[in-house]
Amino acid sequence: MKKLSFLSIIVFALCFSCKEIQPVIPPFGDGGGSVIVTPESRKVLIEEFTGVSCVNCPQGAAQIEDLISIHGESLIAISIHAGFFSSPYPGQQDFRTEEGSAILNLLGGESSYPAGVINRKIFDGEIDHQVGQASWAGHIANELTEDAKVTIDISTNYNSETRKLDIDVTGGAIEIIDGALRISVMVVETNIKDKQLTPDGLIDDYSHKHVLRDMLTDATGDELALEGLAVNETYEKSYSMVLPEAWESGNCSVVAFVHETGTTTTVLQAEEHYLGE
Amino acid sequence: MKYRHLFLCMFFFVAICQLNYAQENQGGRFSGDLVANGNFFIRDTAIGAANTPQYDHQLFGAETWLNLRYSNWGFDVGVRFDLFNNSNLLNPQGSYSAQGIGRWFIKKKINNLDIAVGYLYDQIGSGIIFRAFEQRPLLIDNALYGARLKYSFNEDWSIKAFTGKQKFNFSSYSPIIKGAAVDGYFASDEEAGTNWSLAPGLGIVNRTIDDETMRNIVSSITTYNIADSIGAHYNTYAFSAYNTLSVGKFSWYIEGAYKTQEQIFDPFAVRLAKDTTNSPSLGKMISVDGNVLYTTLSYASKGFGVTLEAKRTENFKLRVDPFVELNRGAINFLPPMARVNTYRLNARYNSATQELGELAFQADVSYAFSKKLLFNLNFSNITDLNNNLLYREIYAEGTYKYKRKWQLISGVQLQNYNQEVFEVKPKKGIVQTITPFAEFLYKFTRKKSLRMEAQYMFTGVEWGGTDFGEFKSDNRDLGDWVFLLAEFGIAPHWIFEVSDMYNIDPSTEGAKANHYPAVGIVYIHKSNRFSVRYVKQVEGVVCTGGICRLEPAFSGVKMSINSTF
Numbered sequence: 158m159k160k161l162s163f164l165s166i167i168v169f170a171l172c173f174s175c176k177e178i179q180p181v182i183p184p185f186g187d188g189g190g191s192v193i194v195t196p197e198s199r200k201v202l203i204e205e206f207t208g209v210s211c212v213n214c215p216q217g218a219a220q221i222e223d224l225i226s227i228h229g230e231s232l233i234a235i236s237i238h239a240g241f242f243s244s245p246y247p248g249q250q251d252f253r254t255e256e257g258s259a260i261l262n263l264l265g266g267e268s269s270y271p272a273g274v275i276n277r278k279i280f281d282g283e284i285d286h287q288v289g290q291a292s293w294a295g296h297i298a299n300e301l302t303e304d305a306k307v308t309i310d311i312s313t314n315y316n317s318e319t320r321k322l323d324i325d326v327t328g329g330a331i332e333i334i335d336g337a338l339r340i341s342v343m344v345v346e347t348n349i350k351d352k353q354l355t356p357d358g359l360i361d362d363y364s365h366k367h368v369l370r371d372m373l374t375d376a377t378g379d380e381l382a383l384e385g386l387a388v389n390e391t392y393e394k395s396y397s398m399v400l401p402e403a404w405e406s407g408n409c410s411v412v413a414f415v416h417e418t419g420t421t422t423t424v425l426q427a428e429e430h431y432l433g434e
Numbered sequence: 435m436k437y438r439h440l441f442l443c444m445f446f447f448v449a450i451c452q453l454n455y456a457q458e459n460q461g462g463r464f465s466g467d468l469v470a471n472g473n474f475f476i477r478d479t480a481i482g483a484a485n486t487p488q489y490d491h492q493l494f495g496a497e498t499w500l501n502l503r504y505s506n507w508g509f510d511v512g513v514r515f516d517l518f519n520n521s522n523l524l525n526p527q528g529s530y531s532a533q534g535i536g537r538w539f540i541k542k543k544i545n546n547l548d549i550a551v552g553y554l555y556d557q558i559g560s561g562i563i564f565r566a567f568e569q570r571p572l573l574i575d576n577a578l579y580g581a582r583l584k585y586s587f588n589e590d591w592s593i594k595a596f597t598g599k600q601k602f603n604f605s606s607y608s609p610i611i612k613g614a615a616v617d618g619y620f621a622s623d624e625e626a627g628t629n630w631s632l633a634p635g636l637g638i639v640n641r642t643i644d645d646e647t648m649r650n651i652v653s654s655i656t657t658y659n660i661a662d663s664i665g666a667h668y669n670t671y672a673f674s675a676y677n678t679l680s681v682g683k684f685s686w687y688i689e690g691a692y693k694t695q696e697q698i699f700d701p702f703a704v705r706l707a708k709d710t711t712n713s714p715s716l717g718k719m720i721s722v723d724g725n726v727l728y729t730t731l732s733y734a735s736k737g738f739g740v741t742l743e744a745k746r747t748e749n750f751k752l753r754v755d756p757f758v759e760l761n762r763g764a765i766n767f768l769p770p771m772a773r774v775n776t777y778r779l780n781a782r783y784n785s786a787t788q789e790l791g792e793l794a795f796q797a798d799v800s801y802a803f804s805k806k807l808l809f810n811l812n813f814s815n816i817t818d819l820n821n822n823l824l825y826r827e828i829y830a831e832g833t834y835k836y837k838r839k840w841q842l843i844s845g846v847q848l849q850n851y852n853q854e855v856f857e858v859k860p861k862k863g864i865v866q867t868i869t870p871f872a873e874f875l876y877k878f879t880r881k882k883s884l885r886m887e888a889q890y891m892f893t894g895v896e897w898g899g900t901d902f903g904e905f906k907s908d909n910r911d912l913g914d915w916v917f918l919l920a921e922f923g924i925a926p927h928w929i930f931e932v933s934d935m936y937n938i939d940p941s942t943e944g945a946k947a948n949h950y951p952a953v954g955i956v957y958i959h960k961s962n963r964f965s966v967r968y969v970k971q972v973e974g975v976v977c978t979g980g981i982c983r984l985e986p987a988f989s990g991v992k993m994s995i996n997s998t999f
Contacts, residue, residue: 177668179666180648180666182665212860240485262490267528268527269760281608281646282755284603291699292650292757295650298657
């Protein structure tokens, strides 16, 4: 018993005598506007899987807006309506796309919503690409510290009468990149007013942000470089489509991103270009 | 990796050599078990069994666990091979494939010192501050990958300490977990005519977050509005004191636990937008300490038993880091406070333990009027800390046995289930059910028997008062159900089963009333058990901790093999 009492005192004394030095929380940033964004600046892509009947998804969308207000142009968001929660309500437009469903299957299948995929990476401690809302901010901040490996420049020409949209995507490698590369090009529309289930019930005029409307490439992307890119090696891709009448062209943007393929699908760089620019 | 393979080769070589030697000389013991599951997925869009990789193109999924264990010269060594092929256990909507060594361990006792290294299962007290365990149906395996030392001062007193990382599939989480516990035992002198015993214990657990995880935590906090900002702690300490007092036919267990302040993710905490022109959202990290008080009192005499339980939980979410979700990364285990029901409809609604706030009571009474007639009554009541009802159940069951010829079990279950909280379904409120049930077992001969079950779940039936706090009580969920089962057994080898769960009165007008049948055969031969079942199972949306997850319907054939050797 004496041994026991002595040991107990030692153990508990050690516990209470240890005091840690807590991490410093840096001063709060004022958003991406204070950071000068250049073509060589790293941008992060977050693909959020969502649905109109997903009651928790509005809070995920709100967090994405918050993160955009912090990181500005450095963060590019796409909301992909796919899976069980995405079936439209009667009388509602259908935000689902074939490509969106294919991307969901590519990135782990349907799990828990809201779920986000950041730069199509599987982070340490995660079972697949999709990560919960709680960890978005940390992963995005860490990804932004990485250097960009490739540049992307998007130019568009939109005819409001014919609604024909021409897209040119150009860029080049900043450093040598090994392995096959693909490029995905999407058309995204934001501020679409329509139904959404929220914790307060079904809202008829919810503002849906960054909705994936269509892809100009395959769901898995188009081939960009079979054997990687040499330093300063350039690429050029062109696409065209006619915007459906239901889309508000002023709220549309083109998102393009270059990504790996095969065992890793990491996005190396992303870019967004609004049609109004 | 190569050293692991080398170790395994050596292990098997030594084991096989020694097996032959031991069989001749009886110096060692080799044992093991196998669990293998195979699922064929048959697409059925009528019940929603579709649109997952398994239903679309994989068609087959499997899981296998093979345990091998060898004991000799005071050593106890074990290894387990895990295999997942297109499995839907980890993610019911996805596909998981991986294989490898899921567990290994080496244990050795040297005088009073027990040494164990590898993947270890253990707990402190009832598990409130630490429990490393495995639960395969949910693919929970949070073994501690590390080392444990246990020193026994004598037969009654021991101290143990451990350190390691929590297992995560075939790797481990980065944060370090360490702890210690002292357990003792006092007993009265029976010769003096007294009959009591005390089994006290003290435990402590510490989790230290790694640098990478802390960078993510800091990055997240940096994005918060200054009003929501919190500090961050690398270390969290949880303390527990527990005791079991046994006096005559009474037994009283009590455990109190305290957790120091740390950052935990609260999915329901209101978070102000960084840009105040945006609306607030839900979900942020908060910095709080936590506590749990848990106690059970039981009395057992011939033919009569009473158990009373109570638990109060406040902010006791103890995980490897604040980012893990659902049932992943839990360092501890909070005991559930409602009865574990086995009949299909009685088990349809379950109360999920609320880590952030819960006040629960449970009482269970069993009485045997005679050897033929038994009675059991169970009551549980669970609220949040604001006295809003989460779950309430009254369960009454009677058993009558007629010689060794037949047996009848019958009873009724009344439930109030807060679907709005447990499944995060806004405005849904409380589901009220009344479920009468019966089970009849008839033995034709010593070897042949027939067992039948019948349950009917009435939903939207008011009972038991209106004190539901802020929640309404007219939710019927999917409506009324009936369940019937017939099981014919030919001992010792065969069991044949057929059942159906039928949505006899859907809550939505005009909705199709679906059947969910099952047909199965079980064959048992010595220590081998083979089963094959054709199953259709209803789907459900489960939302916990602010995360919604679809548990899909299942349609297909399930096969399993259980073998011990």
